[in-house]
Amino acid sequence: MNAEQSQDVQFRLTKAEKLCQSYRVKLTPLRKTLLQLLYENKAPLTAYELLRLLRKFYPKIEAMSVYRILSFLEKYHLIHRVLSCHAYAACNIPEHQHHPQLLLCEKCNHSEEIETESLKQAMDDISTKYAFFASKKPIEIFGICQACAIKP
Ligand SMILES: [Zn+2]
Ligand SMILES: [Zn+2]
Numbered sequence: 001m002n003a004e005q006s007q008d009v010q011f012r013l014t015k016a017e018k019l020c021q022s023y024r025v026k027l028t029p030l031r032k033t034l035l036q037l038l039y040e041n042k043a044p045l046t047a048y049e050l051l052r053l054l055r056k057f058y059p060k061i062e063a064m065s066v067y068r069i070l071s072f073l074e075k076y077h078l079i080h081r082v083l084s085c086h087a088y089a090a091c092n093i094p095e096h097q098h099h100p101q102l103l104l105c106e107k108c109n110h111s112e113e114i115e116t117e118s119l120k121q122a123m124d125d126i127s128t129k130y131a132f133f134a135s136k137k138p139i140e141i142f143g144i145c146q147a148c149a150i151k152p
Contacts, residue, residue: 001040009039012090016078019094023076033057034069035090038079043109044087080138082111089113099123100138105145112145 001009016035020027027035037053038045045053051066070088073079079088080100089102092113101119103112119139127133 005040009036012039016094019078020076025072025076030054030058030061030065031069031072034066035073035078038088038090042111044082044085044089044104044111046085046087050088080113082140083137084140084142085109099134099136102138102140103145104140104142105148106142107144107148110145110147 013032013036017027017032034050034054037050047063047066047070050070051061051063054061054066070079070081074081074088077091077094077097079090080102081087082089082102082104084104089111091100093115098115099120101114101116103114105111123134123139
């Protein structure tokens with residue numbers, strides 16, 4: 001990670017801390033470390049990948065704790081569960097409620113959260129036209145990201 005990236009991670013962690021304060025819950029060091037791992041990784045991470053990474057800092061941590069932290073972070077909209085790869089990605093816009101839209105690269109596995117107004121509109125149209133009320137599970141769009149597309 002370069003200086004700019006680590007500055008960005010710190011910025012997002014501070015924002016997450018402030019959000020937790022406003023919800024009157026604590027971003028404990030353990031929760032913060034897990035969140036940091038997700039901020040640092042461009043690809044979504046599974047609970048077991050997170051467990052492996054967390055053990056570098058907390059050698060005795062068990063899988064159950066990881067699941068508990070994940071459900072805490074999900075509850076407060078700091079992360080999203082990526083259903084197609086049974087993994088978790090950090091939320092880019094935790095400060096406001098939204099129906100997550102994720103771009104997932106099939107080559108490098110990176111995920112990017114986007115906010116496309118027309119996609120939001122399309123989801124509203126679907127519920128009106130088909131009387132089908134979509135849950136807030138992420139909309140997962142697969143393809144090839146720009147970085148992978150320009151690689152020879
Ligand atoms: Zn989000
Ligand atoms: Zn890619």
